[in-house]
Amino acid sequence: MTQRKRLGHIFLHIFLIIGSLFMLLPFIWMLSTSLKEAREVFTFPPQWLPKKLNWSNYTKALTAMPFGRFYLNSFMVAISTTLLTLTTSSLAAFAFARLRFKGRETLFLVYLATLMIPFTVLLIPNFIMVRYLGWYDSYWALIFPPAFSAFATFLLRQNFRGIPVELDDAARMDGASSFRIWWQIIMPNSGPAIAALAIFLFLGNWNEFLWPLVVTNSPEMRTIPVGLNSFQGQYSVKWELLMAAAVVAMLPIIIVYMFAQKWFIKGITVTGMGGR
Amino acid sequence: MSAASSKSSGTPSNKGFRFGKWRPGQQNEAYLFLLPSLIGFAFFVLIPIIGAFALSFFDWNLISPAKFVGVDNYKQLLFQDAVFRKVLGNTFYYAVTIVPLQLILGLVMAVALNQGIRGLELYRLIYFMPVITNIVAVAIVFQWLLNRDFGVANAWVWQLADATGWHIAPPDWLNSSFWAKPAVIILTLWKNIGFTMVIYLAALQGVPESLYDAAKVDGATGSQRFRFVTIPMVSATTFFLVVIQMIGAFQLFAEPFVMTRGGPAQASLTIVMYIYQNAFEFGRMGKATALAWILFAIIFIFTLIQTRLQRRWVHYETGD
Structure with missing residues (x-):
């Protein structure tokens, strides 16, 4: 040098x-x-x-509000939504990437077109839909509506198309069903993409604020961000307690991030958009 | 190099179009695979889009029956609503400050990290950390940082005033109609710089060293190499970032919602916050939806302009 x-x-x-x-x-x-x-x-x-x-301060903050429950809610919601998104979108992506059916290109275009609609437009009709279904202030409302992602479907379809089709053909020759090809060939061969997408989805759901704010009401249904927001409303000048609560809200993700930095960065950059 | 395309570019993706033996059963089978996604998609995307369109022509508070009002919601917003004009101005203010600042700072950081220095992983860990944190938690922390009397930021301003003898008084960030927006911008930049930096870093690592060597041979200085090699070579990434960050900035919500509640007197209120207020505080579902469509139109137009303009400044690799 x-x-x-x-x-x-x-x-x-x-x-x-x-x-x-x-x-x-x-x-x-x-x-x-x-x-x-x-x-x-x-x-x-x-x-x-x-x-x-x-x-x-920590015991005071944690007992002032049911933070344990907030944690449980956030965890349940983030895990369930992520798994549901991965399942539905990988099945659909498989059909788009590998199966021949009428209207395939048109339907795929419809999926892509909806990517342009910002979440804000869907917020109010989804809220009304959730009330109509009787899901307001329940896990159903927190888990189901965010779990259908045209973006995840698009991302996985692109990835699935990169897997050599000869693998499918060989399996079919041996009599494997499409379902089996999806589960035993396509999915295992998309490990890195699925892992990156899973982290991206989990983090997005874990940190989501607007949707749970809108569809929950009772303290027992709040996720961490919503709980923290109401905590701030009640203890607005108790800075030592607010900061303790903020530490508790951030800490687990930061610890996981310290050990899995590469995967977090991959999850957010590979999936790019950083949003819906 | 956008993320989605880089993933598939390494493999011959058009191979996927070749199919095995055509089997008649595949048609129904395909629909079965699509079914779970389609049901959810219909209920939570397609029906809501149609519903949102219809709803924007009604006056409805969810309790009394909905009343058809034609285009009144749009008319009222566009021509009569002073708050709408205010939030529109605020939102543009955020977009035109956040997007360029984010790009410049992110690129500077990425270039600094790309010089083959030691400790890259550690620096990246630190700069990216805010990206994964919860926005509500960090917004509360920034409220405290920017507190008028006991916050760190103002303590520094006082110390600077003492040290230099200047007559400067630190602002009451969150309660000043002038400083509330910069406060939101500081939080947003701090939170998102790591994202921009990491994306730029990936793009920089794809710039061939030979280009810099050739420029050096031609006698280009460091800043000329930056201007004539680096900037054009990452312009596709810049375009991608401009588009997604503009979309993000137009939809700013949690940052001002938690930090300033939109105040003082709507000084930091954004379009999405105003949508939220109309729907969930004032019970004006129709007006809120109409506003959401106006926001969509704004985002759509600006994205379109960007895509048109990109031909003039985005440099794409040829012969790839």
């Missing part, structure tokens, strides 16, 4: 470290406040290190 290049790298590191500090600052500030005493929160200038670690 030349002298000049070395110097350049040192400047780059300084630049990147300053950037990193800005990215980390909100996390550190959140953590620091979450451990402060109530009086200590309102000091000026702000202290970065709490005088002593007040873990009781």
Whole structure:
């Protein structure tokens, strides 16, 4: 490495470290406040290190609202929606990629066309649909409507088409049914794409705010984001408790992310759009 | 290099069009495979689209019977509603600031990370972390960061004022009609920069080193190489990012909803928040739906303009 290049790298590191500090600052500030005493929160200038670690903020925050239940709800909803999306869209994608049927291209175009409609347009009629079906304030409402994704179908179809069709032909020769080909040839051969899509979907469902906000009412049905939002409404100046709740809401995903960084990045970049 | 296409480009995808022996049973079988998806699709996508279209011509609060009002909802929004004009202005304000800032900062970060430096993985871990966090939680954290009296941001402004002797007073971010929008923008940028950076990083890694070498031989300086090699080579990615981030910015909701509740006095209110308010606070389902269609039209037009304009500035690899 030349002298000049070395110097350049040192400047780059300084630049990147300053950037990193800005990215980390909100996390550190959140953590620091979450451990402060109530009086200590309102000091000026702000202290970065709490005088002593007040873990009781966490028990206070967690007992002020049924956060355990919020967690359970978020988990149930995110897992179920993700599995349901993967199942329905991979079955449909298989039909689009591998089976011959009347209206295939037209139907696929209809699927693609709906990708242009923003979720906002579907929000209100879906809300009315959910009420009409008697699903308001229930798991059904949280799980089913978000589980049908033209985008996931499109992504998987593209991927399935990359799998050599000779594999299907050989299996068919041996008498395998289409269902078996889907389950034993196509799905296992799409591992990375399905894993990336699963992470993308899980994260999206886990963090989703608007839809659960609209279709839930009772505290027992709230997911973490919705619960946190109502917590903020009630404890708006109890910053140490709010920050403790925010830490609890973020922590599990951040821990998983630390260990599976590559997969998270893959999940979000491969599936690209970052939204519906 | 958009994500979806890069996935399939490595394999001969047109092979999928070759079919095995034609079997008459395949027709019905295909519909069986499609059925679960189609049912959900009909109930939660197709019927709602049609329903939304119809609903936008009614006045309905979900309780009393719906009343047909023709195009009144649209007319009222477009020509009479002062709040609509306000939220439209706010939403454009967000879009024209967030999209370019996000692209510039994301590209700068990506270029910095792409110089073969050590610690790439660690930096990427840190910059990408906000992307996976929950928006409600981070919006509350930013409320606290930007708190007028005890927030970190203002403490720094005071310290700067003390150190320099300037007469500057820090803003009351969340309660000032001027600063509420920048507050939302700061949060949005912090949250999404990592995404832009990672996408750009992938694009930069696809730029052949030989192009830079050739430019060096021709005597191009560092900034010329950036201007004439890097920028054109990632322009397809830039186009992709512009489109999806514009769509995202036009639909901004959770950030202002949690951080400022749209205030003060609608200063940070967005179109989607106004849709939410009309539907779920004022009980105006028809008006809210009409507004959603107007938003769709705006997004559609802007995406169309972008696709038209791309021919002038997006450089695609030929002979691939």
